[in-house]
Amino acid sequence: MNWENRKNELTHALNVAHFGLVTDVDGTISPIVDEPDAARVTPINLRLLALLQNQLALVAVISGRSAKDVAHRVGLPGLVYIGNHGMETWMDGKVHVSAKVQSYREALLKAGVEIKKNMLKGMRFEDKGATLSVHYRQTERPEKIAAEVTPIMEDIARVHGLTLAQGRMVFEFRPPVKIDKGTAFEELIKNHQLDGAVFIGDDTTDVSALRAARSLRESGQCLCYGLGVEAQGTPKSVLMEADFLVQEVAGVESFLGWLSKSRIASST
Numbered sequence: 001m002n003w004e005n006r007k008n009e010l011t012h013a014l015n016v017a018h019f020g021l022v023t024d025v026d027g028t029i030s031p032i033v034d035e036p037d038a039a040r041v042t043p044i045n046l047r048l049l050a051l052l053q054n055q056l057a058l059v060a061v062i063s064g065r066s067a068k069d070v071a072h073r074v075g076l077p078g079l080v081y082i083g084n085h086g087m088e089t090w091m092d093g094k095v096h097v098s099a100k101v102q103s104y105r106e107a108l109l110k111a112g113v114e115i116k117k118n119m120l121k122g123m124r125f126e127d128k129g130a131t132l133s134v135h136y137r138q139t140e141r142p143e144k145i146a147a148e149v150t151p152i153m154e155d156i157a158r159v160h161g162l163t164l165a166q167g168r169m170v171f172e173f174r175p176p177v178k179i180d181k182g183t184a185f186e187e188l189i190k191n192h193q194l195d196g197a198v199f200i201g202d203d204t205t206d207v208s209a210l211r212a213a214r215s216l217r218e219s220g221q222c223l224c225y226g227l228g229v230e231a232q233g234t235p236k237s238v239l240m241e242a243d244f245l246v247q248e249v250a251g252v253e254s255f256l257g258w259l260s261k262s263r264i265a266s267s268t
Contacts, residue, residue: 003227003244003255013223014259014266016195020058021259022185022209023049023252025070027202028229031249032168034138036065036126041074042249048256053078055263058192062086062181064167064205066128067095084130085174085205086184101130104162104175108132111160111173118152120145130175137169167203168233182208189222197222198259200252202229202238210241227255 003010013019023029026036029045041049053059053076060080063070067083067090074081081090088097112132116125122139126132134153139145146169153171157164165172185199185208199209210226217224228234228242229252239245246255 001239001242001245003246003251006244007258010198010225011262011266013196013198013225014262016223018057018193018195019263020060020188020192020194020197021049021052021056021256022058022060022062022188022197022199024181024201024203024206025061025063025065025073027168027231027249028200028206028252029249030073032231036124036135039073042253044253045249045256046074046076048253048260049074049079050076051260052256052263055260057194058188058197060188062184062209064131064133064172064203066130069128080188082184082188084128085172085181086179086187087130087175087177095129097130098177098179100177100179101175104177105129107160107162108173108175111156111162114156114159115153115173118149118156120149123149132173134171134173135169136171142169165205167205168235172205180208181206182212185209185212186216189216189224194222197224198227199224200227200229200246200255202231202234204235204237207235207237207241210238210243214241214243 030039030041033039062082067088071081071090087101088095124135136145163174163176199213213224213226216222225243228238228245230245231248
């Protein structure tokens with residue numbers, strides 16, 4: 001499964017006319033940290049993304065963070081920034097929210113009131129506009145907290161007609177619409193008329209995009225591959241659904257470096 005054992009296959013994909021790169025942020029191009037606001041994209045990944053922007057038909061970021069947050073956090077002009085798992089896009093200095101999502105804002109606000117009543121020490125509430133997040137990484141016993149709080153969070157979501165998803169030590173309340181990183185990835189492929197692409201992610205919320213990459217490839221629509229980031233705590237679903245793996249954020253740096261060099265070689 002290691003990507004370095006699949007270089008021949010990947011090199012073939014790079015020979016297509018329009019190739020794109022789509023990546024997650026936290027745990028992928030930025031290390032996981034205890035405090036989400038302290039997360040930073042590594043300097044090496046920033047440099048390589050800037051290079052690849054001039055070598056590929058598309059470089060895009062899809063994150064669970066808000067579109068404004070991820071655009072400012074990565075900070076490279078010209079990249080496509082998609083936030084809230086595909087529910088919003090950062091364009092021309094503004095956030096554009098999917099019309100399907102906007103009608104659920106009142107339900108999110110009401111759910112937020114109930115969530116705050118059930119917050120425990122070390123938990124952190126985040127209103128991201130289109131979605132809500134409850135982080136519990138900084139609680140004393142995260143696994144125990146998750147087991148105790150999950151039924152409460154499920155009930156709040158149900159009462160307010162929302163969907164509850166879980167990532168790495170985070171609960172996420174979302175409008176019940178068919179939008180996720182997989183649909184966002186497919187839309188990018190279509191809108192930018194890509195012949196090939198790779199998606200990189202590390203968490204359960206990235207699995208839909210990993211599956212979409214495989215589906216697009218197997219159906220012959222686009223030569224796409226899903227790259228999973230393996231590290232301590234990587235969900236089994238990521239390991240199972242990825243076409244190949246890299247080791248931690250440093251492995252993403254190595255892959256992006258190879259991608260840039262290989263793209264140069266394929267164009268000469």
